[in-house]
Structure formats: structure tokens, C-alpha cells
Amino acid sequence: MIVGDVAQAEKDYRTALNTVRCYCNMHKYKFKLVEDSEYRQICGQRDFMFRRHCIVAELLKNTEWLMFLDADVAVVNPNVLLEEYIDPAFDITFYDRFVNWEVAAGSYIVRNTQWSQDFLRKFADFESQLPNSFHGTDNGALHVFLQRAFYPQLADESQVCLRIWERSTNWNDLFTFEACIRTVMGDAHEFGKARILKKGTAWLRDIWLTDSKWSPERDFMLHGLKDSNQISYAQGLFVNLIFTRFNWRSPFLSRLNLNDCTTREYAENWEYNEDLKVPRKEIEKALNRRFAEVERERWLSLVQVSEYV
Numbered sequence: 001m002i003v004g005d006v007a008q009a010e011k012d013y014r015t016a017l018n019t020v021r022c023y024c025n026m027h028k029y030k031f032k033l034v035e036d037s038e039y040r041q042i043c044g045q046r047d048f049m050f051r052r053h054c055i056v057a058e059l060l061k062n063t064e065w066l067m068f069l070d071a072d073v074a075v076v077n078p079n080v081l082l083e084e085y086i087d088p089a090f091d092i093t094f095y096d097r098f099v100n101w102e103v104a105a106g107s108y109i110v111r112n113t114q115w116s117q118d119f120l121r122k123f124a125d126f127e128s129q130l131p132n133s134f135h136g137t138d139n140g141a142l143h144v145f146l147q148r149a150f151y152p153q154l155a156d157e158s159q160v161c162l163r164i165w166e167r168s169t170n171w172n173d174l175f176t177f178e179a180c181i182r183t184v185m186g187d188a189h190e191f192g193k194a195r196i197l198k199k200g201t202a203w204l205r206d207i208w209l210t211d212s213k214w215s216p217e218r219d220f221m222l223h224g225l226k227d228s229n230q231i232s233y234a235q236g237l238f239v240n241l242i243f244t245r246f247n248w249r250s251p252f253l254s255r256l257n258l259n260d261c262t263t264r265e266y267a268e269n270w271e272y273n274e275d276l277k278v279p280r281k282e283i284e285k286a287l288n289r290r291f292a293e294v295e296r297e298r299w300l301s302l303v304q305v306s307e308y309v
């Protein structure tokens with residue numbers, strides 16, 4: 001995890017960080033919470049969002065595999081192993097966000113190879129090619145970078161998408177651009193040494209998608225656990241109006257004792273809010289409903305592309 005201020009992150013994401021630390025201790029994974037200022041001399045990108053990918057390239061030198069996470073990601077199922085998401089056929093694994101049609105830039109799994117180090121440094125330096133628009137920082141830029149890295153032959157077909165990116169003034173424009181360029185690249189999820197895991201098959205998803213409910217049969221990590229957004233109420237019209245839809249209820253009944261997180265058997269001591277643990281079928285039903293909504297929204301975004309042709 002890479003943050004701008006470690007002390008502040010410890011306050012803002014205490015719940016999430018505690019679960020990841022405990023999980024890593026249990027399975028003997030090395031955990032690092034890095035303050036980006038430690039790497040300013042090596043990684044000179046102005047935008048923190050891009051600078052962190054340069055830092056990942058540096059950290060990668062000291063390990064075989066690395067999972068990069070945002071600080072608001074929590075482990076809910078400590079019995080799942082990171083190795084389950086590693087495919088040695090690929091040096092880097094991204095994933096499709098469930099809430100829209102973005103390739104997520106905030107978490108990926110990467111192998112220590114010269115290719116992957118170069119890929120991440122080039123992506124970090126891509127900040128110099130951002131348009132003067134509502135560009136979406138690294139998440140928006142990742143889509144252009146992937147097209148140019150793996151589909152340079154589609155440069156002409158991508159021009160209309162780039163016009164949308166260059167003129168973007170809001171989230172709607174940005175999502176239209178992303179829908180456009182992903183359509184240009186087609187439905188491919190594997191290309192060269194990289195792959196993108198399809199919706200619902202990655203190691204994490206947003207906690208608020210299912211009103212903080214989760215299933216030990218299919219969930220591993222949940223994203224969006226900023227402590228200031230924690231509430232005690234189920235989602236609903238009035239709750240969302242007051243707290244925004246990004247609120248969350250804690251899956252846990254008590255705080256984990258890091259001194260006891262020494263073996264895999266400690267997973268039995270993770271105390272959960274049983275009201276939020278539900279069967280896989282219930283989660284799949286909610287996600288399938290959201291998937292249909294996202295598909296409708298994606299097609300509506302693609303309709304808007306015609307305004308730029």
C-alpha cells in the first residue's frame with residue numbers, strides 16, 4: 001500500500017489496515033505501508049496517483065510477486081490465498097471494476113520482471129501526456145496506455161475516444177471515453193504479458209455494492225472501508241441522502257489482535273457480524289442485478305460517442 005501520509009492513513013483506514021496486517025502475518029506475506037515521500041528522489045511524478053506506480057516498480061525489485069492495494073481495502077475472508085489469483089502466464093493482472101466498465105488502477109498483481117518494471121515506470125510517466133480536461137488521473141489514463149501498449153494498430157480507431165477524453169468536463173464524459181476505448185479494443189481480456197480479470201472474478205469489490213453484505217463462499221477483500229464513512233444503518237433512500245451511498249457497516253464485531261495473528265488457524269478467531277454474512281446466492285443475485293444496470297449504462301454512454309464522430 002502506498003499513501004501520502006502514513007500517520008493519517010493509520011487514522012483514516014484503521015479497520016482495513018488492521019485486517020490486511022493480520023492476514024499477512026497469518027500467511028507469512030510481507031506487508032508494507034509506504035509513504036510516497038520516501039521515493040520522491042526516484043519517482044518524480046507530480047501526481048501522487050501516477051507516482052505510486054513508479055514506487056511499485058521500485059518495491060518490485062525486492063520480491064517475486066507483489067499485490068498493490070488501496071489503503072481502504074479490507075480482508076474479510078482470511079482463508080483465501082493470494083496465490084489463487086496468480087497466473088504465471090502473465091506478469092501483471094488487472095481487474096474490471098464492477099460498478100462501471102473501468103479497468104481498475106488502484107489494485108493489481110505484478111511479477112518482478114524487467115518487462116513489468118518498465119511497464120509500470122512508463123505508465124507512471126504517462127502523466128506528462130494527460131490532456132487539460134477532466135481526465136480521471138491514472139484510472140482514465142490507464143485505458144489509453146493499454147491501447148497504445150497492446151493495440152498500437154488501433155490508433156486511428158481510437159481518435160474519436162481521445163477527442164472525448166480531451167474535452168471531458170465531468171464523470172459522464174470520462175465514462176463515455178472509457179466505454180469508447182474499451183469498445184475499440186474489443187472484449188479481449190488477455191494480451192501479451194497482461195490480463196484483466198472480468199467483473200466479479202477478482203480479489204476485491206466495493207463493499208457498498210451489496211449494502212456491506214458478503215459471502216465467505218465468494219468474497220476475499222472488500223474495497224471502500226474508510227472509517228469516517230462507517231455507519232450502523234442499512235442502505236436506503238434517507239440513509240444514502242444523509243451519508244452518501246459509499247457508507248458501510250462493519251463486517252467485524254471486534255478489532256483483531258495483531259499479536260495473535262501468527263498462524264492460519266487464527267482465522268477461526270475473526271469475529272463477524274453474522275447479519276452481514278450471507279449465502280453466495282444472495283450476493284450473486286445482487287451483483288447480477290447491478291451488472292445489468294452497468295451494461296445499460298455502458299450502452300447509453302456509447303450512444304453519446306456519436307456526438308464526437
